[in-house]
Amino acid sequence: MRKSSVRRACAALAAVTSLTLAATACGGTTKKDVSEENASAASDAKANPDAELKKGLTVGFLPKQVNNPYFTSADKGGEAAVKELGSSYKEVGPSSATDTAGQVNYVNTLTQQQVDAMAVSAQDPGALCTALKQAMKNDIKVVTYDSDTKTDCRNAFVSQAGAEDLGRTEVQLLAEQIGYKGEFAILSAAQTATNQNTWIDFMKDELKDPKYKDMKLVKVAYGDDDAQKSFQQTQGLLQEYPDLKGIISPTTVGIKAAAQYLSGSKYKGKVKLTGLGTPNDMRKYIKNGTVDAFELWDPAKLGELAARTAVALVSGQITGKEGETFTAGDMGEYTIGKDGVISLGKPTVFDEKNIDQFDF
Numbered sequence: 001m002r003k004s005s006v007r008r009a010c011a012a013l014a015a016v017t018s019l020t021l022a023a024t025a026c027g028g029t030t031k032k033d034v035s036e037e038n039a040s041a042a043s044d045a046k047a048n049p050d051a052e053l054k055k056g057l058t059v060g061f062l063p064k065q066v067n068n069p070y071f072t073s074a075d076k077g078g079e080a081a082v083k084e085l086g087s088s089y090k091e092v093g094p095s096s097a098t099d100t101a102g103q104v105n106y107v108n109t110l111t112q113q114q115v116d117a118m119a120v121s122a123q124d125p126g127a128l129c130t131a132l133k134q135a136m137k138n139d140i141k142v143v144t145y146d147s148d149t150k151t152d153c154r155n156a157f158v159s160q161a162g163a164e165d166l167g168r169t170e171v172q173l174l175a176e177q178i179g180y181k182g183e184f185a186i187l188s189a190a191q192t193a194t195n196q197n198t199w200i201d202f203m204k205d206e207l208k209d210p211k212y213k214d215m216k217l218v219k220v221a222y223g224d225d226d227a228q229k230s231f232q233q234t235q236g237l238l239q240e241y242p243d244l245k246g247i248i249s250p251t252t253v254g255i256k257a258a259a260q261y262l263s264g265s266k267y268k269g270k271v272k273l274t275g276l277g278t279p280n281d282m283r284k285y286i287k288n289g290t291v292d293a294f295e296l297w298d299p300a301k302l303g304e305l306a307a308r309t310a311v312a313l314v315s316g317q318i319t320g321k322e323g324e325t326f327t328a329g330d331m332g333e334y335t336i337g338k339d340g341v342i343s344l345g346k347p348t349v350f351d352e353k354n355i356d357q358f359d360f
């Protein structure tokens with residue numbers, strides 16, 4: 001084998017096995033030549049809040065889906081923060097929100113490229129675990145953002161807002177719009193998505209309150225964060241449930257497609273739609289009376305916080321344990337909560353009064 005092909009074969013081996021093993025087999029060492037014992041020792045390391053933020057790092061972002069405007073905004077926020085901190089940014093990711101195998105490959109690619117940290121929005125809670133653990137064994141810090149994996153498969157999760165808050169407030173928003181009465185459905189993203197499934201569980205829990213006794217959740221449909229599929233699912237819901245009074249879509253792709261369908265149909269303004277959308281996608285549906293109110297956080301801020309968390313982890317300011325604190329630049333101080341969760345803050349509710357104040 002020529003030297004370059006040996007190098008390539010070794011790099012590929014490193015991505016799927018342990019780098020230590022690959023380094024031995026290939027007769028060399030890598031900067032991430034860490035044994036399993038060292039890796040677990042690293043996770044027991046103590047945080048040093050006074051540590052200097054390291055520069056010259058490489059931070060990789062791996063969203064659920066690259067051609068989704070929500071992730072374009074989130075990752076732009078990440079990119080700006082990584083660059084401001086003197087490090088290099090890269091983004092890789094699948095174009096479909098249901099390409100779990102693709103996401104696993106991208107984790108392996110980032111590991112193989114020996115990035116210092118990766119920020120990942122998981123399509124599926126368990127599927128990425130082996131690959132992410134492999135990354136952590138090789139001394140790569142793993143931050144999930146937007147959609148989490150299992151807690152032992154990453155160092156920290158940067159959450160957009162309290163999951164409980166999001167689930168409950170979406171039901172409250174719809175209930176107000178339909179007068180606490182009638183059938184409604186949920187139009188979600190992928191069936192495996194950790195974030196949407198967590199919010200839906202809280203929605204179901206919220207519905208147990210007797211004040212919702214006249215509201216009935218008839219179906220959870222999945223549009224897979226695909227515009228066309230989400231549009232068709234909305235159409236299908238209205239055919240199947242002609243008395244439907246409302247839809248909650250906790251996905252920016254789903255709510256936009258549902259609004260598009262409703263706005264061109266006889267249901268416009270009659271079937272209420274709420275959930276999570278971006279102001280720029282939803283402005284016209286607020287203005288034309290299809291949608292009264294919906295909510296979201298600022299995706300760019302979420303990406304920024306993920307980037308700052310990644311760099312703080314690599315620098316040793318935090319290790320991901322509950323109670324540790326760090327300063328995320330101008331965003332201020334954050335404290336790591338239970339299970340390594342860092343929460344961005346409260347979501348914003350958008351309606352015709354405030355929607356023009358936002359541009360994302």
Ligand code: RAM
Pocket residue numbers: 064068070071121146147189195225250251252253276277
């Ligand atoms: C979609 C994705 C993302 C989710 C937003 C609200 O863009 O499913 O994971 O957080 O909607």
